[in-house]
Amino acid sequence: MEPRDDFDRAGESLRERATRLTRGHDADEVVRLARRRRVWQGATAGVATIAVVVGILNGLPEPSVDRITVEPLAPSEAAPSEPPQPSTGSDDESTGDGDLSGSPACDVAETAAPPPITASLGTAAAAPPAAVAGGSLVAVDDQVLALAVEGSPAAALFGPGDGWRCLPTPELTDLRLAIGGGDRALVVGDDGAALLDPTTARWTALPLPDARPVGGVWTGHDFVVVLEAPAADAPSGVAAMDPDTGEWRDLAAAPFGVNRDYHTTVLWDGEQVLLLGNWLSTTNRASSLTARLAAYTPESDAWEYLPDSPLSPQAARAAMAGDRLVAVDYGQVFAEFDLDERVWELPVSKTGLAGSECPPDIAATDTQVVITSCWAGAVLDRVSGEWTDLRFDGDVREPVALDDGRIVHWHVADDGATALLVYEPDSAMTAAADVCADVRGFGTRLADTGIAPDEAAPATPADLADDVDLVVAGVLTGAAAAANGPGPAGESYLAFEFEVTETIKGDAGAGDTVRVSIAFDGDPARSAALTRDVPAGASVLVFAYEVTDAPGGWVAADGNGFAVACPGGPPLGQVGDGPGWPGMADLDALLDAAR
Amino acid sequence: MVGHAIAETVGTADFATFYARHHASTLAVVLALRGSDVPAEEIVQEAFLVAYRRWDDVAGMDRPDLWVHRVALNAATSRLRRLAAETRALTRLAGRRDAEATGVPPLADDDVRFWATVRRLPRAQREAVALHYAADLPVADVATVLGCPEGTVKSRLHAARERYAALIAEER
Numbered sequence: 001m002e003p004r005d006d007f008d009r010a011g012e013s014l015r016e017r018a019t020r021l022t023r024g025h026d027a028d029e030v031v032r033l034a035r036r037r038r039v040w041q042g043a044t045a046g047v048a049t050i051a052v053v054v055g056i057l058n059g060l061p062e063p064s065v066d067r068i069t070v071e072p073l074a075p076s077e078a079a080p081s082e083p084p085q086p087s088t089g090s091d092d093e094s095t096g097d098g099d100l101s102g103s104p105a106c107d108v109a110e111t112a113a114p115p116p117i118t119a120s121l122g123t124a125a126a127a128p129p130a131a132v133a134g135g136s137l138v139a140v141d142d143q144v145l146a147l148a149v150e151g152s153p154a155a156a157l158f159g160p161g162d163g164w165r166c167l168p169t170p171e172l173t174d175l176r177l178a179i180g181g182g183d184r185a186l187v188v189g190d191d192g193a194a195l196l197d198p199t200t201a202r203w204t205a206l207p208l209p210d211a212r213p214v215g216g217v218w219t220g221h222d223f224v225v226v227l228e229a230p231a232a233d234a235p236s237g238v239a240a241m242d243p244d245t246g247e248w249r250d251l252a253a254a255p256f257g258v259n260r261d262y263h264t265t266v267l268w269d270g271e272q273v274l275l276l277g278n279w280l281s282t283t284n285r286a287s288s289l290t291a292r293l294a295a296y297t298p299e300s301d302a303w304e305y306l307p308d309s310p311l312s313p314q315a316a317r318a319a320m321a322g323d324r325l326v327a328v329d330y331g332q333v334f335a336e337f338d339l340d341e342r343v344w345e346l347p348v349s350k351t352g353l354a355g356s357e358c359p360p361d362i363a364a365t366d367t368q369v370v371i372t373s374c375w376a377g378a379v380l381d382r383v384s385g386e387w388t389d390l391r392f393d394g395d396v397r398e399p400v401a402l403d404d405g406r407i408v409h410w411h412v413a414d415d416g417a418t419a420l421l422v423y424e425p426d427s428a429m430t431a432a433a434d435v436c437a438d439v440r441g442f443g444t445r446l447a448d449t450g451i452a453p454d455e456a457a458p459a460t461p462a463d464l465a466d467d468v469d470l471v472v473a474g475v476l477t478g479a480a481a482a483a484n485g486p487g488p489a490g491e492s493y494l495a496f497e498f499e500v501t502e503t504i505k506g507d508a509g510a511g512d513t514v515r516v517s518i519a520f521d522g523d524p525a526r527s528a529a530l531t532r533d534v535p536a537g538a539s540v541l542v543f544a545y546e547v548t549d550a551p552g553g554w555v556a557a558d559g560n561g562f563a564v565a566c567p568g569g570p571p572l573g574q575v576g577d578g579p580g581w582p583g584m585a586d587l588d589a590l591l592d593a594a595r
Numbered sequence: 596m597v598g599h600a601i602a603e604t605v606g607t608a609d610f611a612t613f614y615a616r617h618h619a620s621t622l623a624v625v626l627a628l629r630g631s632d633v634p635a636e637e638i639v640q641e642a643f644l645v646a647y648r649r650w651d652d653v654a655g656m657d658r659p660d661l662w663v664h665r666v667a668l669n670a671a672t673s674r675l676r677r678l679a680a681e682t683r684a685l686t687r688l689a690g691r692r693d694a695e696a697t698g699v700p701p702l703a704d705d706d707v708r709f710w711a712t713v714r715r716l717p718r719a720q721r722e723a724v725a726l727h728y729a730a731d732l733p734v735a736d737v738a739t740v741l742g743c744p745e746g747t748v749k750s751r752l753h754a755a756r757e758r759y760a761a762l763i764a765e766e767r
Contacts, residue, residue: 011728018623027614
């Protein structure tokens with residue numbers, strides 16, 4: 001058979017298969033997903049500016065200042081403007097030159113835009129060059145090396161001085177591994193490897209290791225790289241690159257195989273190389289019940305098994321926090337391994353985040369642990385043992401600990417705007433910041449009940465106030481409960497309790513405790529999310545109907561009735577979207593508009 | 596409520612029609628490039644999610660289907676997006692095989708081998724093959740998606756066929 005015939009036949013077969021698979025899907029899935037992922041934003045105006053400034057709702061004490069600003073920048077890589085651009089970095093378009101004389105593929109001039117985010121715990125650094133934004137991050141001393149992962153990897157360094165410096169592009173394509181070590185960095189792509197000396201901004205080309213690397217670490221003398229195992233029962237090869245010689249040498253094979261970089265961690269504890277992970281098939285069957293752990297001693301060129309972890313065999317990552325290994329899996333199970341006692345501990349079995357279907361990542365210092373997982377994050381203060389739950393208006397990824405004690409990670413907004421968030425080593429986990437983060441998360445969940453109203457929202461808050469029976473401001477007590485089971489059209493209700501501070505309309509007085517229900521689509525996972533971590537003390541403004549089938553007798557107006565806000569910040573949650581709603585600076589403004 | 600705003604503004608019916616018309620061909624492209632059903636479906640869902648969020652703009656394009664093909668192509672070849680989609684898929688399915696998960700019988704062995712070989716081609720070539728043969732797009736449309744001249748697409752397809760033949764010969 002001629003090759004051309006193969007192409008036509010295989011194309012037809014694949015189209016037929018795609019058509020059959022498509023029968024299991026419809027557009028409603030996308031609509032539901034959009035609602036689930038949505039954060040508070042001006043969806044129709046195309047404007048995504050959220051400014052949280054300090055202020056108060058009537059009678060609340062004024063807290064310290066926190067500012068969060070999200071401004072849309074350029075469209076993301078995955079969403080090109082029409083017409084589509086040839087931005088795929090095809091194999092035959094590689095332009096890396098690996099030398100100072102070459103032109104960097106990124107441009108610091110692109111970073112002129114103001115930092116898009118200032119978070120309450122982390123602060124936003126100068127916007128990164130677009131070519132590296134959202135790419136791989138590794139620590140090189142107290143600097144951060146950012147690399148594009150697709151095609152020819154543009155490269156840039158962040159710091160010292162918290163500025164970005166573009167580097168020449170290493171001569172390789174499709175980044176597979178980047179390791180920071182001492183004052184150098186090793187990068188490995190599909191077709192080449194290179195060593196960076198950041199002092200001279202020069203890349204030195206290196207040979208490839210014998211197999212695809214899935215993890216690696218700097219030991220102070222060598223870059224030790226663990227290679228992809230070819231099968232579930234095959235061990236991973238291990239190779240060392242001495243940067244002074246530029247040559248690879250084989251080390252003893254690991255006692256088990258690994259093959260996925262998002263599920264493999266290689267660490268250095270000062271004496272041994274630690275390997276956490278296991279092998280996953282293409283259908284994600286794992287080679288062991290939990291993620292495995294082993295240690296390699298360079299002096300003896302020998303591995304030893306350590307106790308298997310209590311973490312998922314499918315997506316677990318680890319970092320060194322002082323003399324302990326800290327690890328997390330995609331179910332947000334958090335565990336520590338005591339290297340002296342050689343035992344796993346579960347000091348806090350959960351990070352406080354909901355289990356996420358995203359690969360988690362983790363970075364740690366002696367005092368902090370930062371976990372990221374899609375649009376959520378958590379920071380552990382290792383001194384107090386307290387977790388701070390962080391929710392972001394976009395994806396967060398690639399946390400990296402620097403030698404100076406700072407931790408950085410990317411924040412990528414839905415529209416592709418990317419910032420590098422920096423956590424100082426002594427950044428206090430302030431209560432104000434915690435509350436605001438909780439409020440934002442709660443507001444997002446309120447907006448995500450999975451139910452859209454059937455009819456148009458009232459044009460203005462005053463119109464809605466006319467329509468409902470109760471308009472009150474108040475303060476959440478933190479109490480919440482799943483209410484009266486499936487309701488009309490499969491809906492269920494959740495009741496939230498708050499103390500009334502001001503009544504605009506209806507039969508409730510200041511000081512009364514009121515329970516107001518909201519309808520949601522009955523999804524137990526959404527119910528659990530909505531009733532978790534209701535931020536006590538947060539300000540609310542509620543428009544509600546009096547009903548007989550909800551606890552307390554009140555149900556928030558259909559999709560428009562339950563707003564919450566960070567102190568002085570804009571309304572979050574179920575906020576109307578008609579012409580009279582946008583631009584409400586805070587709950588006070590909304591309250592005034594409802595009068 | 597924002598969800599209400601999206602539902603009204605986006606024109607859900609138009610989006611549903613667009614989705615129904617172009618989901619299969621977009622999925623075919625991603626299947627060609629990724630192989631496994633479930634992660635491919637996740638990637639396509641992400642592409643249509645992007646289209647849905649920008650539907651006001653996308654719907655006004657001359658060929659929104661080509662735009663969503665481009666988005667899916669980017670997502671299929673973006674390491675980070677791919678990992679996220681694969682992990683979501685594996686979590687959701689707890690290790691079930693594709694056929695078990697979808698109920699659709701697997702591809703014939705010949706086709707599996709064919710697409711596995713295509714995935715060994717250089718990226719520019721395999722993308723052109725996926726768009727032209729899996730999605731059945733004419734060369735002009737492939738050129739639009741890839742942002743290159745039609746002649747470039749033709750030469751990539753020609754090179755792909757030659758390289759494919761060489762790879763098959765090596766295996767025999």
